[in-house]
Amino acid sequence: MPTYVIGDIHGCRRTLERLLQELPFDPACDALWTTGDLVNRGNDSVGVLRWAREQSDQLGDRFRTVIGNHDVHLLACAAGSQDPSRRPALRPVLDAPDSAELIDFVRGLPVAVSTRAALLIHAGLLPTWSRATVATRARRVEEGLQSELWPLLVQRGSPSRERADVADDLVVDLQEERQTLAVLTRARCLDQRDDRLHEMVDFSGPPSEAPPHAVPWFTFDGKWRDDSPVVFGHWAALGLHLQDTVMGLDSGCSWGHRLSAVRLEDQRVFQVPVVPRDLERTA
Numbered sequence: 001m002p003t004y005v006i007g008d009i010h011g012c013r014r015t016l017e018r019l020l021q022e023l024p025f026d027p028a029c030d031a032l033w034t035t036g037d038l039v040n041r042g043n044d045s046v047g048v049l050r051w052a053r054e055q056s057d058q059l060g061d062r063f064r065t066v067i068g069n070h071d072v073h074l075l076a077c078a079a080g081s082q083d084p085s086r087r088p089a090l091r092p093v094l095d096a097p098d099s100a101e102l103i104d105f106v107r108g109l110p111v112a113v114s115t116r117a118a119l120l121i122h123a124g125l126l127p128t129w130s131r132a133t134v135a136t137r138a139r140r141v142e143e144g145l146q147s148e149l150w151p152l153l154v155q156r157g158s159p160s161r162e163r164a165d166v167a168d169d170l171v172v173d174l175q176e177e178r179q180t181l182a183v184l185t186r187a188r189c190l191d192q193r194d195d196r197l198h199e200m201v202d203f204s205g206p207p208s209e210a211p212p213h214a215v216p217w218f219t220f221d222g223k224w225r226d227d228s229p230v231v232f233g234h235w236a237a238l239g240l241h242l243q244d245t246v247m248g249l250d251s252g253c254s255w256g257h258r259l260s261a262v263r264l265e266d267q268r269v270f271q272v273p274v275v276p277r278d279l280e281r282t283a
């Protein structure tokens with residue numbers, strides 16, 4: 001079954017439509033994946049989320065997308081732990097008539113998808129994680145997002161004291177889920193110094209400019225290595241990065257560059273330049 005994987009769409013609905021026209025994708029039998037970050041930056045996050053819901057309804061398991069850090073921002077805004085005025089491109093999702101359905105849809109998305117063809121994630125992995133570890137950890141996050149504790153899971157930093165209505169031990173219990181979510185949705189470089197081994201480094205530039213102690217997560221000899229590739233997005237400054245074992249697909253659509261897709265079976269690449277209107281601010 002041919003599988004087409006689209007990189008980070010970021011609310012660029014017109015660009016997405018243009019890319020879909022380029023893909024020899026057969027909705028009757030092919031699979032369509034995206035690397036997450038459906039929302040923010042571009043001006044039609046609502047349109048992209050509605051499109052994803054529709055694909056999910058029509059294609060079932062042949063459509064897959066994972067939660068990215070901007071999708072987490074959206075959930076945090078919906079939960080009231082982030083100020084949506086700082087992320088104006090997310091506001092229309094919160095104000096949409098079908099906002100509740102769209103937020104529920106995002107909460108119900110996986111954070112990792114493992115098939116015979118590939119492991120799909122948004123950002124990165126720790127070298128100590130095997131594929132089985134990733135699956136177990138991802139499942140716990142997904143269960144957490146479906147539970148009433150989901151607002152704590154999507155909150156950045158330490159859960160705030162305002163949530164003292166939730167018992168401390170529950171907060172502590174979420175530490176592993178919060179770490180899993182952070183790595184899967186935000187990792188780019190990991191520290192290689194012995195005393196800080198594998199800590200995430202806050203760096204989003206190109207790998208050639210990374211601090212000397214920081215290396216891309218996929219350069220470690222990770223336990224996650226397997227016959228099938230890990231497919232991810234998130235790192236626009238890395239650009240399209242195709243190897244046999246790892247495929248990075250964020251080619252900077254939301255930075256005014258291109259939206260890319262790859263067909264997993266033969267690594268054929270499909271690309272379109274961003275449609276400028278997608279990045280125009282709307283009133």
Ligand SMILES: [Mn+2]
Pocket residue numbers: 008037068069070122185233234235
């Ligand atoms: Mn991202």
